[in-house]
Amino acid sequence: MKGKAMIVLLGLLLALVLVPAAPPGWGQGGGRSMTVTFKDDVSTLDPAIGYDWQNWSIIKSITDGLMDYEPATTTLTPHLAESYAVSSDGRTYTFKLRRGVRFHNGREFVASDVKYTLERVLNPKTQSPGAGFYGSIQGAKAFADGKAGGVSGIKVVDKSTVSITLERPNAAFLHTMALNFAHVVPQEAVAKAGADFGHKPVGTGAFMVKEWALGQRLVLVRNPNYFLRGRPYLDQITFQVGVEPNVAFLRLQRNEVDILGDGIPPADFVKVMGDSRLNKLVAVGDQLQTGYVTINTQVEPLNDVRVRRALNMAIDKTRIVRIINNRAVPANQVLPPLMPGYDKAYTGYAFDREQAKKLLAEAGYPNGFRTTLFANNTDPNPRIAQAIQQDLAAIGVRVELKTQAQSTVIEAGGTKGQAPLIWSGGMAWIADYPDPNNFYWPILSCDALAPGTWNWAWYCNRDVEKMVIEADAMVQPGQAAARAAKFQEIYRKIMSDAPWIPVFNERRYTMHSARLGGVRGIFVDPIHIPVHYDEVRVIGK
Amino acid sequence: MTAYVLRRLVQSAVILLGVSLLTFLLLFALPADPARMIAGRSATVETVARIRTELGLDRPLAVQYARYLQRLARGDLGRSYAQKVEVADLLRSRLAATFYLMLGGIFFELLIGLPAGLLAAVRRRTRTDRTVMLGAFLGVSAPQFVLGLLLIYLLAYKVAVFPLGGYGTPAHLVLPAVTLGIAGGGWYARMMRSAVLDVVHKDYVRTARAKGASEPRVLTRHVMRNALLPVVTMVGLDFGTFMGGVVIVESVFGWPGIGQLAWQAIQIVDIPVIMGVVLVSAVAIMLGNLMADLAYPLLDPRIRYG
Numbered sequence A: 001m002k003g004k005a006m007i008v009l010l011g012l013l014l015a016l017v018l019v020p021a022a023p024p025g026w027g028q029g030g031g032r033s034m035t036v037t038f039k040d041d042v043s044t045l046d047p048a049i050g051y052d053w054q055n056w057s058i059i060k061s062i063t064d065g066l067m068d069y070e071p072a073t074t075t076l077t078p079h080l081a082e083s084y085a086v087s088s089d090g091r092t093y094t095f096k097l098r099r100g101v102r103f104h105n106g107r108e109f110v111a112s113d114v115k116y117t118l119e120r121v122l123n124p125k126t127q128s129p130g131a132g133f134y135g136s137i138q139g140a141k142a143f144a145d146g147k148a149g150g151v152s153g154i155k156v157v158d159k160s161t162v163s164i165t166l167e168r169p170n171a172a173f174l175h176t177m178a179l180n181f182a183h184v185v186p187q188e189a190v191a192k193a194g195a196d197f198g199h200k201p202v203g204t205g206a207f208m209v210k211e212w213a214l215g216q217r218l219v220l221v222r223n224p225n226y227f228l229r230g231r232p233y234l235d236q237i238t239f240q241v242g243v244e245p246n247v248a249f250l251r252l253q254r255n256e257v258d259i260l261g262d263g264i265p266p267a268d269f270v271k272v273m274g275d276s277r278l279n280k281l282v283a284v285g286d287q288l289q290t291g292y293v294t295i296n297t298q299v300e301p302l303n304d305v306r307v308r309r310a311l312n313m314a315i316d317k318t319r320i321v322r323i324i325n326n327r328a329v330p331a332n333q334v335l336p337p338l339m340p341g342y343d344k345a346y347t348g349y350a351f352d353r354e355q356a357k358k359l360l361a362e363a364g365y366p367n368g369f370r371t372t373l374f375a376n377n378t379d380p381n382p383r384i385a386q387a388i389q390q391d392l393a394a395i396g397v398r399v400e401l402k403t404q405a406q407s408t409v410i411e412a413g414g415t416k417g418q419a420p421l422i423w424s425g426g427m428a429w430i431a432d433y434p435d436p437n438n439f440y441w442p443i444l445s446c447d448a449l450a451p452g453t454w455n456w457a458w459y460c461n462r463d464v465e466k467m468v469i470e471a472d473a474m475v476q477p478g479q480a481a482a483r484a485a486k487f488q489e490i491y492r493k494i495m496s497d498a499p500w501i502p503v504f505n506e507r508r509y510t511m512h513s514a515r516l517g518g519v520r521g522i523f524v525d526p527i528h529i530p531v532h533y534d535e536v537r538v539i540g541k
Numbered sequence B: 001m002t003a004y005v006l007r008r009l010v011q012s013a014v015i016l017l018g019v020s021l022l023t024f025l026l027l028f029a030l031p032a033d034p035a036r037m038i039a040g041r042s043a044t045v046e047t048v049a050r051i052r053t054e055l056g057l058d059r060p061l062a063v064q065y066a067r068y069l070q071r072l073a074r075g076d077l078g079r080s081y082a083q084k085v086e087v088a089d090l091l092r093s094r095l096a097a098t099f100y101l102m103l104g105g106i107f108f109e110l111l112i113g114l115p116a117g118l119l120a121a122v123r124r125r126t127r128t129d130r131t132v133m134l135g136a137f138l139g140v141s142a143p144q145f146v147l148g149l150l151l152i153y154l155l156a157y158k159v160a161v162f163p164l165g166g167y168g169t170p171a172h173l174v175l176p177a178v179t180l181g182i183a184g185g186g187w188y189a190r191m192m193r194s195a196v197l198d199v200v201h202k203d204y205v206r207t208a209r210a211k212g213a214s215e216p217r218v219l220t221r222h223v224m225r226n227a228l229l230p231v232v233t234m235v236g237l238d239f240g241t242f243m244g245g246v247v248i249v250e251s252v253f254g255w256p257g258i259g260q261l262a263w264q265a266i267q268i269v270d271i272p273v274i275m276g277v278v279l280v281s282a283v284a285i286m287l288g289n290l291m292a293d294l295a296y297p298l299l300d301p302r303i304r305y306g
Helices: A002-018 A053-062 A111-122 A140-144 A187-199 A245-253 A266-274 A305-314 A317-323 A353-362 A381-393 A406-413 A462-472 A477-497 B002-029 B034-039 B045-055 B061-073 B087-122 B127-141 B144-158 B170-200 B203-210 B215-243 B247-253 B258-267 B271-299
Strands: A033-037 A067-069 A076-078 A081-086 A092-097 A154-158 A161-165 A207-213 A217-222 A236-240 A282-286 A289-295 A328-330 A370-376 A398-404 A421-423 A500-511
Touching (some): A053 A207, A317 A381, B002 B271
Antiparallel strands (some): A154 A161, A282 A500, A289 A421
């Protein structure tokens, strides 16, 4: 027995010594293909379910919505729809669909597929995180509650026309039709794959799933029948998962990898940006993101607006931006600069400790008070939370830090009276769609003033809510400018109530191999993270 | 012997049940709501509530646990909340990789640890002994994350002997296995040294020498064989811990093992996956111990299970 074991051991040793170091055969595919690395697994590719930043743009390459955006911009454009019309009351949208578009399974895409797709999202059995985006469609609630067999507001007019009627006008409705949740899937493919549809997705998109080895790689191939002429440029994309960002960075320098899905490792960031050869490979752009501290407007003493304003004045945002190697710009308002409705003229609360102390004294806290700040425990968030803690200490506010797992912080934020202050880093709001109402409804509205939502400031101002509803009724294309102006007023009012301390807007830094190219901006596309896969070209070897 | 194994298996089943119950309770004691994690940030309160109902998370805990056990008895581990795939498939897709890494890790632990420990014992209280023990100490204390990245940087990036992480060929296995081997080898070296020192002064070793056995024969036939018993125990334990996943080494080297799966599942409170991983590691640990116990009589005929 012992002899046998020794033989096995020796054999193993020989095998290890004799097998030559294999060439890294799974690197860049060569030709018109590219390799993207991620640390985490790609989770589901079901457009009704996928809702993390990693699968979000992969799904966009496999499926299509009636609407989409011009690459590298936030400009809406019809996509699977050829055109659309809005009724004069702003409640009914009629979409004329493209003809001759085919799903990956060969069947032609028709109007009833749109109805099926939206009803699937609204069906509670689907467990779609996006159901709420379509709750304002007429009859959606009755359907979700099981009181109706279909959604009465979605009508198949003919094979290539579908009309959707809303309970109330929603200027962001066309954006919700560009969201992945509304990306059209064929009923028969969903029925065939059952619960595995997320791993065998079928759509009309530019790419199709070729191979998926769980925990190792996902390979997409070009859809030869894609309806947009000339797209995609690539024949194949390989997503390698389980790759540590530091190792991915080394592999990119060895030309084994084309795109760092998780970004440049923080420890190497300064080195990369200072290296004239490496920084040429980095695309820089803005994103629809704001990092902020929520101030719970329902707990003492933060329920006093003077205290909340004082906290706003106490934070040295430029120092916090330095802490993250200037990968962001300081923010003074809720909306990020890229968002329509961003207010260039607004200056916000200037950093002024004396003024802050004065306000605290006025509110009855000349010696400050004690409170608690929750933060995500992944770098750099604890360091940022410490900076906030120091800044607040300087005006006499003694902060206890609770750095915890993301899921715990989210739970605390959604529990009434639990978290006085939360630093949003690692969970900060990145817009679902580029419309200013997306920073209002889920995180600042009276509508979301309930346990378990993301309104962690527990903020509700009825006057503001009324204004947002009015702004959302401005659905005609000619009203866009007036609507943006209205949102500037809305967010000024919100900032005057100071439920948040806006801290910074993160910038995007995408590192890619020299052989990739394409229209400027697709590597930091505001909608597609990390890059717009359909638009990437191979320009070198 | 058969009776002994049977008894051990029954004991194991009871322990497994306990492990599953404890994990289940701990997961629900967590201040985190899986339904909310699935629903995402834009979800309305109703959406979260509907998802909770769909998952059965609104039922009493006892009912949920009973349902879990019922399914488990049929071999059904449930579906991942996040990936919507059968947990069994997720585990299966990673078991092979975990198994190879376990073999490789233990191989290098023994390859490094046993000779080092033997050498230190034979040359005890010399400079060799002190150097080996210092090396063992460094190996045990070096953070695997640093060690792994260092090995990658030197042997895969600077000098491209091995691939830069990944999985697939034996060459991919070497660096992660060596990383595990360096850390574990330190333990084995210390254990081997003290085990050998325990044995060398025993009467039977003196007898072997007295009857004229050569020194190599004394070392291998008489000293090593007896000193190996604690080593076998350690190998059994390592079998269990490595099969439960080695999170850090797996993530540094991009090794698609159980540890990565566990780590990701914990981040998002993916309860069925966490339960699955815990059960697999518990089974592995019990198997490892059982195998070690069964190996004792082979090494030492004085040990018998009746």
